[in-house]
Amino acid sequence: MTPPPPGSPSGARTGRPRSAAADRAILDATRAALVELGWSKLTMGDVAARAGVAKTTLYRRWAGKNALVVDAVADLFDEHLELPDRGSLQADIEGVVLRFAALLDRPETKTALMAVVAESTRDEALRERIRSAIVDRQKGLVLLGRERAQARGELPREDEPAAAARTADLIFDVIAGAVVHRTLVSAEPVDGEWARGFTALLIGGLAGAAAGLPGR
Amino acid sequence: MTPPPPGSPSGARTGRPRSAAADRAILDATRAALVELGWSKLTMGDVAARAGVAKTTLYRRWAGKNALVVDAVADLFDEHLELPDRGSLQADIEGVVLRFAALLDRPETKTALMAVVAESTRDEALRERIRSAIVDRQKGLVLLGRERAQARGELPREDEPAAAARTADLIFDVIAGAVVHRTLVSAEPVDGEWARGFTALLIGGLAGAAAGLPGR
């Protein structure tokens, strides 16, 4: 009945702490189950059994399949999404395209990403979770790439922040959308050749928009 | 036991024919259920009840929820996906972007499209069904738009068919992917302003790729 004393940032300091090992085991088990069964046939009971954990433990930490899977694939994005500086805008874009494509090529992400996005159309909390755990991290790569390109002089510095933000959002939707669509809908591989062609198209568009008609 | 006489193109000519009215009622009920419940909470029993049809009738015609929903949303693509000639490549692209976006903005398609795509990563037959019922029709618009632009002289005629096909696939993935990502992942509206900005980027890229470096 005694809530944590005022001043403690997040509640519940007393009692048995949650097992961090269980967290890892559960997320690992979730990824393994995604690979073997796919999204639709993955069940909470099965994940619990794989993780060597009681089903109730799952529900104490995640609201359901959606939230659990989001966290499980978000881990992969943490590990595999970096952007080494390759020295040119062209090379940086190709790099991020290929990295994102490699991530999407994994069976776990392939089956899970679109499924949770589909669910998020009816679940505001889930959408926010996806945004903070996955989407924002990808978008950060776009912002970083632009920053580098501007430092190199490959892209002009936009002074109006609202327009700059709109442009960055546009670029992000184009890059991520094209890779996702190519991989999941067209079901064709994103290889070096495709990445070169796509990057050429995108850079040409950026150059044209910058040089050509600024406002309309 | 007597199969249809040889020469009849598709089997089963005798006996009580399937009710076309039931087909329409079922697909209508499926769309209504998608709007109200969303993909995950939609059940076959519920659809059957809404359509005034026995559950067994559903299973006689569709293998399951996936196939049923694909057909239900494919109808919408049939009705609402046309491409009037607006006189310029710019206007044609904006038109197809806005039409596709309007389709994606419907709650039925929003919740269903990504879900079936996610399922299709584990179901080859379903992927083929989506391709023929939805994707190929969209891709046709891209091919039509390019044809018109070439007739107007806005785009060069490519003589190597393989390269032309690759380019068309790339354009298609970029357009459809960007619109889907903007709508479903970023959850931001595709309005006239966004369509203009996106189209400017794409046309700039096409011009740059055509004028600038052809191979690499």
Add this chain to the structure above:
DNA sequence: CCCGTTACGCTACGACCCGTAGCGAAAGAG
């Protein structure tokens, strides 16, 4: 060192959905 608090594993449960089988009746084709 014990005590309060919380997490954990286990079992059991009602509710729901799945996909199919079996039946008699209905509706066209020949």
Add this chain to the structure above:
DNA sequence: CTCTTTCGCTACGGGTCGTAGCGTAACGGG
């Protein structure tokens, strides 16, 4: 009229969901 197929209905076993209840285990503070 007869044959064939579809239809509506009922019923079923099998599976998943999400929760409740219990006794036990692990940690932090007094």
